[in-house]
Amino acid sequence: MSHFPRSPPSGIKVIIVGAGFAGIAAAIECDRKGHSVTLLEKASSIEEITRFGDIISFDPNGARHFERWPGVIEAMYKVARKTSWLDLYHWKGEFVTRQSFADEKSWGPRINGHRGELYDIIYQHAKARELDIQLSQRVTDYFEDDEKAGVVVNGERMEADVVIAAEGVRSRGRKIVLGFDDKPKSSGYAVYRCWFHGNTIKDNALIRHLVVNGDTHSGFIGPDLHFLVSSLKNGKEFNWVFTHVDDGNIEESWQFPGKVSDCLKYVEGWAPVVQEIVRSTPRDARLIDHKLVFRDPLPTFISPHARIVLIGDAAHPFLPTSIQGASQSIEDGVVLASCLELAGKKHVQLAVKAHEKIRYERVHKAQAMGVKTRERWHKANWDEIKKAPEAIHLTREPWLLNFDAEKDCYERYEDVAKGIEGQRAKL
Numbered sequence: 001m002s003h004f005p006r007s008p009p010s011g012i013k014v015i016i017v018g019a020g021f022a023g024i025a026a027a028i029e030c031d032r033k034g035h036s037v038t039l040l041e042k043a044s045s046i047e048e049i050t051r052f053g054d055i056i057s058f059d060p061n062g063a064r065h066f067e068r069w070p071g072v073i074e075a076m077y078k079v080a081r082k083t084s085w086l087d088l089y090h091w092k093g094e095f096v097t098r099q100s101f102a103d104e105k106s107w108g109p110r111i112n113g114h115r116g117e118l119y120d121i122i123y124q125h126a127k128a129r130e131l132d133i134q135l136s137q138r139v140t141d142y143f144e145d146d147e148k149a150g151v152v153v154n155g156e157r158m159e160a161d162v163v164i165a166a167e168g169v170r171s172r173g174r175k176i177v178l179g180f181d182d183k184p185k186s187s188g189y190a191v192y193r194c195w196f197h198g199n200t201i202k203d204n205a206l207i208r209h210l211v212v213n214g215d216t217h218s219g220f221i222g223p224d225l226h227f228l229v230s231s232l233k234n235g236k237e238f239n240w241v242f243t244h245v246d247d248g249n250i251e252e253s254w255q256f257p258g259k260v261s262d263c264l265k266y267v268e269g270w271a272p273v274v275q276e277i278v279r280s281t282p283r284d285a286r287l288i289d290h291k292l293v294f295r296d297p298l299p300t301f302i303s304p305h306a307r308i309v310l311i312g313d314a315a316h317p318f319l320p321t322s323i324q325g326a327s328q329s330i331e332d333g334v335v336l337a338s339c340l341e342l343a344g345k346k347h348v349q350l351a352v353k354a355h356e357k358i359r360y361e362r363v364h365k366a367q368a369m370g371v372k373t374r375e376r377w378h379k380a381n382w383d384e385i386k387k388a389p390e391a392i393h394l395t396r397e398p399w400l401l402n403f404d405a406e407k408d409c410y411e412r413y414e415d416v417a418k419g420i421e422g423q424r425a426k427l
């Protein structure tokens, strides 16, 4: 048993499928709340999980939970970007506005950094907690009845009180929850993403300012495209991403290679700085073209017997412009673990139903914000923006960001649970 603070054992056995941010956060939170956890991940090594990806963002509503995992937030601060602003430019290069996030300090920490590095910090914490994390475990099926739930993994059945399906956008858990196979659709957008050493451009007169003045964070907004650039670790590392209209061919993978020549076509006529950033991408840099999938909001996150729960991208994939995908996936684990703690082993199904009630509306409200920001950016009316530049600021609302999912759950659980029981009594 690890030395980290932990509630008394609840006797609740939880299987979690997928050790992405949603799964690993749920595992840590379940451990904190005294549940017994097995985390199954199909990747065969931690390197396989951390190898892919680039910039990822946790807003205060997500990152505040890292403060409760000893040592995690301190380690993250060392590798995270140290900016408290976003500089926004017209696509031809004219500076428009600086959005400051400094006032949000009291809402909690903001963490923006390399997905692999941040993940590794959480993973090491999970290991230090002595969690049962099993790699090379590809779950192929789910089952449940009124008494238990389980998974089929490597041909074997494994059972628990609750199963959490956290396998990302291609979740197999969706089938048992929805009752049918829900195929992803193209969102009509894709993202080119790239990360390389800041040194590569430190002698390039046109763009060196992006890496020789400490950390930076800028966005260039144009018709149907936005281009975000940032530097971290005092300019030692550099990354750019841009969302663009896509042909609808969904290759739902983070490994689809992109080409600089293709990227340049999208930014033809854009500010010389933007074109130079793309042109300067080293040949050996990891440049990927990630097709964004669209999924209709699910009618439910939980299975008919309320013993299997979808969390993270499996339940609700987010657009990058929402900047909430990762944070909401952390909130999911926090709320589910808390509901199970408050309900106790005898009322696991009530806990699962309460989790859904607590999460459903908030998650969908947050999802809708990503669409709004993308529309405001891609269809910007520049005459109007000249008069009121803050019209292209990211929407930063306290209901979403100044929010403690654990506290909220502790406060609301009893009422929510009573509501569910009341409804059942009426049937």
Ligand SMILES: Cc1cc2nc3c(=O)[nH]c(=O)nc-3n(C[C@H](O)[C@H](O)[C@H](O)COP(=O)(O)OP(=O)(O)OC[C@H]3O[C@@H](n4cnc5c(N)ncnc54)[C@H](O)[C@@H]3O)c2cc1C
Residues within 6 Å of the ligand: 017, 018, 019, 020, 021, 022, 023, 040, 041, 042, 043, 049, 052, 053, 054, 055, 056, 057, 115, 137, 138, 139, 140, 166, 167, 168, 169, 172, 254, 311, 312, 313, 314, 325, 326, 329
């Ligand atoms: C490789 C990768 C790179 C990414 N890079 C970025 C990025 O750079 N920036 C960004 O903003 N977002 C990125 N994302 C998405 C981001 O991590 C998620 O949107 C968000 O963090 C929610 O995470 P999640 O845990 O729900 O899903 P995911 O992060 O997709 O994690 C799902 C996990 O489940 C595992 N899994 C899937 N199927 C099974 C199965 N049948 N059995 C067992 N395990 C299974 C997967 O291997 C994966 O580890 C990336 C996702 C992945 C998988």
